[in-house]
Amino acid sequence: xxxxVESGGGLGQPGQSQRLSCTASGFNIGDFAMTWIRQAPGKGxxxxxxxxxxxxxxxxDYVASVRGRFTISRDDSKNIxxxxxxxxQADDTAIxxxxxxxxxxxxMPHYWGQGTLVTVSS
Amino acid sequence: QSALTQPASVSGSPxxxxxxxxxxxxxxxxxxxxxxxxxxxxGKAPRLIIYELSYRASGVSDRFSGSKSGNTASLTISGLxxxxxxxxxxxxxxxTSTLVVFGGGTKLTVL
Numbered sequence: 679x680x681x682x683v684e685s686g687g688g689l690g691q692p693g694q695s696q697r698l699s700c701t702a703s704g705f706n707i708g709d710f711a712m713t714w715i716r717q718a719p720g721k722g723x724x725x726x727x728x729x730x731x732x733x734x735x736x737x738x739d740y741v742a743s744v745r746g747r748f749t750i751s752r753d754d755s756k757n758i759x760x761x762x763x764x765x766x767q768a769d770d771t772a773i774x775x776x777x778x779x780x781x782x783x784x785x786m787p788h789y790w791g792q793g794t795l796v797t798v799s800s
Numbered sequence: 801q802s803a804l805t806q807p808a809s810v811s812g813s814p815x816x817x818x819x820x821x822x823x824x825x826x827x828x829x830x831x832x833x834x835x836x837x838x839x840x841x842x843g844k845a846p847r848l849i850i851y852e853l854s855y856r857a858s859g860v861s862d863r864f865s866g867s868k869s870g871n872t873a874s875l876t877i878s879g880l881x882x883x884x885x886x887x888x889x890x891x892x893x894x895x896t897s898t899l900v901v902f903g904g905g906t907k908l909t910v911l
Contacts, residue, residue: 725900785899790845
């Protein structure tokens with residue numbers, strides 16, 4: 679059974695960095711594209727970025743609003759995906775969800791974690 | 801502003817059928833069948849309802865069905881029940897660098 683658990687959320691200061699983790703079980707993260715999606719308080723869903731599977735070169739893509747500030751990486755030996763957020767801004771405040779696609783290359787979210795809340799405030 | 805357009809709210813009575821719309825462009829919904837629908841209750845993570853346009857996710861009632869015409873995808877809920885009251889989001893793969901786009905969500909009220 680696919681299971682995703684996010685952690686690392688909390689209060690962050692503007693301009694600082696924060697790293698979220700997504701611990702996966704039931705499958706090997708290296709075999710699938712892994713995606714981060716966020717939801718600001720009271721707002722809709724926003725796709726943040728993806729790290730592709732090993733067979734697709736583990737390349738990454740990001741939404742324009744976070745490109746250059748956020749980095750998705752993974753540790754296949756621990757089965758953990760990371761979202762490192764640099765230069766945090768107030769509008770990065772959101773619940774961050776880790777997702778996996780139905781098939782190996784798919785960036786479309788099929789399985790979801792429960793999310794972790796990031797609050798950016800001074 | 802969301803890339804896909806959904807009505808902010810819809811309402812229906814128990815037992816009624818209702819259709820939620822999601823309008824995109826020829827670069828997303830109109831280009832392929834990688835369209836998903838999610839249901840979200842307050843304080844909960846989204847739950848996958850429909851994937852690849854018309855396939856129901858595991859455990860989802862057959863009261864839910866998906867389709868599209870041109871650049872507009874639709875989610876039909878038949879036999880509306882009180883438990884359906886929630887917010888529904890559509891999503892599509894897109895041929896841009898932002899690989900996945902969402903609608904702003906439709907809040908469904910069961911009267």
